[in-house]
Amino acid sequence: MTKRFGETVALDSVDVSVRPGEVYGILGPNGAGKTTLLRIILGLVRPDAGSVSVFGERPGAGAALRRIGSMIETPAFIPGFSGRTNLRVLARACGLSDDHVTNALARVGLADAADRSVKGYSLGMRQRLGVAAALLAKPDVLLLDEPTNGLDPAGVVAMRDLIAGIASEGATVVVSSHVLSEIEHICTRVIVLDAGSVIADADLTDITHGHRNLEEAFFALTTPAADASWTE
Template sequence: MKSGIPIEISGLSKQFGHVTAVDDLSFTVEPGRVTGFLGPNGAGKTTTLRVLLGLVRATAGTATFGGAPYRDLPKPLETVGAALDANFHPGRTARSHLKVYATAAGLPPARVPAVLEQVGIAEFADRRVGGYSLGMRQRLSLAYTLLGDPGVLVLDEPINGLDPEGIKWIRGFLQHLAQDGRTVLVSSHLLSEVQQSVDDVVIISRGRLVRSGPLSNLELDASPRTIADSPDRLRLAAALDQAGLEYTEGRNGFIVVEPDPGRVGHAAFVGGVELSALHRLRSGLEESFLSLVNGETNALADDEATPVVVDGGEV
């Protein structure tokens, strides 16, 4: 068993000029659990992780590992394994790529074959990385994070772009790491990608905390809702407002906090609104997640249209 330490984010804020990427964010990631760090693209997840790993200086607040900032850890790779940007020299083999980092960190050479075996790419260790598939590159990134056998793992979108077999493998792998006592923080913009592997969730929108706690609490919030749409969404929104119905606007219409489609249809009828869609949505976790982050849908849409880019990456 490994001895993980908590990740503690307290009052964290980060501004880039006039843009606030992270706004007074606080949460804790506990050892022995997989925590999903969730939010739409542009919500501030990557910026938060960059501050946590000492790559970006915070405007206010702290981000620490067991009370210590990353720069003060005496043996960083043996404490924290992190994968934010998968940058590999295409001409190097996986083995030589990992040897460079192991040597620089003073780690035993035996760790290289050990982690290649651990992530399931030992047979491709001497193949040039330029010929790797996306899934193999993701596994190589994980191998790097495990070089120092750390108690904390910080992974940014590790499931993004994987095929179903790769997704199944990494879900089990993350759970195994947590069961071994490690602290595991995994970011994603889709709850559906990580819901089968996480124990806790931290959800942010526009840099602010929306919800944090056990995934089971979010499951309890997954109540039935109604989908309604119209060629004239402005009039439909007015009709729903007039009826006192709460809703958020999604890709396929309005997600109305009302389990009875009849009541929603009646509100549209009273408002003289033509409906193009009306049906009950047996709400799952993804719908609950979307309803939480879509409270600022229009603002998020503006952010996604004109993302802020800092040091080559979106905030």
């Protein structure tokens, strides 16, 4: 699949397959194409060449979207509404009950703040509310773009545990992040994008083999002299 924005090639002949039940990490420098890839999976952006299949459907098809939860970039909510009311609006639009709202809020640790106005939420709380929105329909696939953005250390650990719990229940989780240590903690397989091209796509253990950690492996891969032979 290829995607261009004017003269800029955002994704260049990307060939990726995400397997059921895995936690799949998308890494890359700023502008590497991480968010564009997630947007294409959701049908928000169309590729210029190639094809994409989500549960055997085209991206954006209702049958596919009903099985996907997502948080792409910074989540937006109605500031004057409470966290609970914001989620109720989304739940009503999806034909979901208040039980889904209550369960999602509890899962991300916002039960005690559910009835407070979102305008009083910290950045980390808004981030967790975004994840709660993505979890409303109990999706088979969860797409998260920088889920730990704005979280304090305790919140980062809680998010890590949440993602691990979702995966343990059989869901597939795709995480885009620049926080390499978090990807190393939660992901089973990693793709590394650089300037829109795939320079690595393999199990985490294969990516980090011969390196002290994922950070060292990442910088080795993304330097001009890096060996691009990591793709399985």
